[in-house]
Structures are given as structure tokens and as C-alpha cells.
Amino acid sequence: MRSKEYCRPAHSSPANFNHLARIYRWAEWFTFGPILSKCRVEFLPAMKSQQSALVIGDGDGRFTARLLQQNSRVVVDALDASEGMLQELKRRAAPNASRIHALNLDAREFIAPSHHYDLIATHFFLDCLTTDEVARLAAGLREGVAEGALWVVSDFAVPNTRYAKLPAQLLITALYKAFGILTGLRIRHLPDHVTALARSGFKLMQRRERLGGLLASELWQAY
Secondary structure (H helix, E strand, O other), rough: OOOOOOOOOOOOOOOOOOOOOOOOHHHHHHHHHHHHHHHHHOOOOHOOOOOOOEEEEEOOOOHHHHHHHHHOOOEEEEOOOOHHHHHHHHHHOOOHHHHHHHHHHHHHOOOOOOOOOEEEEEEOHHOOOHHHHHHHHHHHHHHOEEEEEEEEEEOOOOOOOOHHHHHHHHHHHHHHHHHHHHOOOOOOOOOOHHHHHHHOOOEEEEEEEHHHHOEEEEEEEEE
């Protein structure tokens, strides 16, 4: 069973990443080198037994390709509002194309099949949503996973340390402004995804930081 008709509050149009699809990897490398890619695969060893994954906003598909290479049984629903990014994802993961189902949808309008997934992945995606939108997404996705399912998250964060907090805030503000110009993204602040996931029935199992806490990789589990 896939998506179905339902009623949701009206949302603004999602940011348009189509024209960045082919240069996304190189733009990322120019700004952060390999660090964002390392964040995405931080907990990849924990995903060897998963069989049904929902990957949201994976950009050009580097995480999805690695997941499919490592796990020969997993089937992936790749969800993205950008058709251009989905095309890049399918191209990158082409050797395992038979195990990919591409969903060109706004994640805020997606209803997950009940108890269908045992893995969710959102790498550098939740920061494109407001806290309320993350909360609604997390509540909906909890209905789509069984107890014990994993959710891996990679994202930017503001460190609590005295000397790292201000530089991180300035950098994040600059990134939001840049993506606002390039894609029309209207969000300007990081959402509180930690509270949203915790309140929706997920428990934080592991968290690892990079660049002094500016980047965080998290492993959550449904309970």
C-alpha cells in the first residue's frame, strides 16, 4: 500500500533544488570537504539487517547508493520533492535500481504505510522544515514503522560551548541565506528535531559530533 488521499493543512511550496542537482556534490565538497558524507554513513554498519527503508531528501543519492551496496536485501522508498535530485539518486544507485522506488513528493504530504518500514534516513533534510513540521512528520512516520525500527539523522547543530556557539550560529545563518537565494527555502532557523522525535515515540540511542558540534549524526529507535 502506498500513499492515499487525505486532508492536511496547506503548506508553502517546497524549496526548489532541481538546478543544484548536478553540482550538489561538488558544492558540498567545496564548502565542507568529505565531512558531510562521513556524517551520512556514520551509522551505516547498524543497517545491515534492515529490509524496508524510507530515505527522505537524500540529495544526489550518495547515502542510498551506499546503503544498497552494503545491504543486498533492503528495498528503498526514496522520497524527494526535487525531481532533479531523484534523477541523480537513481543514476548513482543504478546498479541496484530494481530495489528503489522513487517518490517525487513533498515529505510534509506523505503518509507512510502502517508498520511498513524498519529504517528511516533523513540526512541534512530536517533543517528544511520548521519545528512544527518536523513534529508532524515524526508523528506520522512513527505510524509507518514497527517497534525497534531505526531512524538515522544527520544535520547541523549549534554547540553549547562558549566559543563555538557564535561562529556556528553565524555560519548556519549564512547557509540559510544562501539556500534561500538559490532554492527559495524560507526556513531561517534550525528546528528542534530532538524534542519532536522524542515526543513521537523515538529514543536517541547514539549521537556523534563533528567540527566541534556544528555537525551531528544521530541514531534513533522506535519504541
